[in-house]
Amino acid sequence: MDPSLFIELTFQSVAFLLIVGFIGGLVSGFIGSGGAFVLTPGMMSLGVPGVVAVASNICHKFPKALVGAIKRHKFGQVDVKLGLYMASTAALGMWWGSGIQKSIKATWGEAGSNLYVSVAFVVVLTIVGLIVLRDAIALHRAGETRGEERVGRLARWVQTVEIPGTMVTFHVAKTRVSFLFILPLGFATGLLASTIAVGGFVGVPGMMYVLGAPGLVASATELVIAFVMGLGGTINFAMSGYVDIRLAMLILLASLFGIQLGAIGTTYVRPYMIKVVMAAIMLIVSVSRAIVIPVYLTQLGYMAVGDGTIGVLKIVSFVFMVAALGIGALIIIGAMVRGHREASAT
């Protein structure tokens, strides 16, 4: 064991892991993913080396996703078959994505790699976040509160494409599509997971808008994908001895309280709330990563920003990330309380 890789635990570091773990768990239980984008940089700011932060984060992710998936399966929201199809194709995307990461790092160094990750965050999360937000607003205006969500135009077309020998029926997601549409979707989910560590930001909207799965089913099924990919990732890091089990299990200690609560919350809220929370988090995280882009451009020599400004930009960026998770959690708790009041009144 290389002792320099593993930090001494302090009261502050334990408190940070427990608080972010709980909020991340709450968001994960509700939208299928969340917390990883704050936990990894957060652990690094505590002095944990990047590779150990990623390894420990992913080691808490797979048991958390397992517990969340079992809970939501009891509510009839998980399409295990769809999750396994997506996870198997996502593995290909992860493998390809890590290859891209390695070649960028070899060519442009750490700053180039960080710039690539940040640009991917901004481009993907802004586009997908706006699509999800537009849909949530439309659902809200249409007054579709507790009713079934309508299947979008793209998903309706995908469901009509019959390719013999490739058609798969998913009973919980209530969709029948060709495997050839799942393949690129799972691939993109894995590619994003290996780039920004949150594949669900593509996987969940993809299952909703491309395959036609309801929001509740898509977010619950994402937990199956997160479990499979998290387990694979943990095995990979554990074989190199990078998992700090203390950090992982401390995050898990709090995140399992959160994921149980978030999963229960899905049964109280209106279906479009999943989309509201997802869009809010994605768009705020996107701003967070956009703020930090000048830092990496300076490190690569394409811009000239002073050291003081770089420090301020990094802090503002991290505050926005924490705010994304915090605002997501507040929307969830607010929606749960409203849903509970409505349920008690009827």
Place this chain on the structure above:
Amino acid sequence: MSDTPKPWGKLVFYGLGSAACYVALFANEKSVMASFTRADGWYWLLPIATAFVISYFHGGFTGCFWDVLGVKPRQPVRKDVEQEELEE
């Protein structure tokens, strides 16, 4: 929210299991870290197995915790899942 009996027995069982796991982990922190971070042989299985064992006990505990507090799902549990659980 519901008149169903609260799962105090399960809460205590899973809670004690979870506490025992965490005490064992942190009371033996140095030896745990020394063996769990070895990159040779089958040592990589240790963090994976630990995560599964803790998720079993702590997952059960946290589920019962919210249940005992009265925070329960609104929708009824699916019939086939209820049946599976009864058969276990």
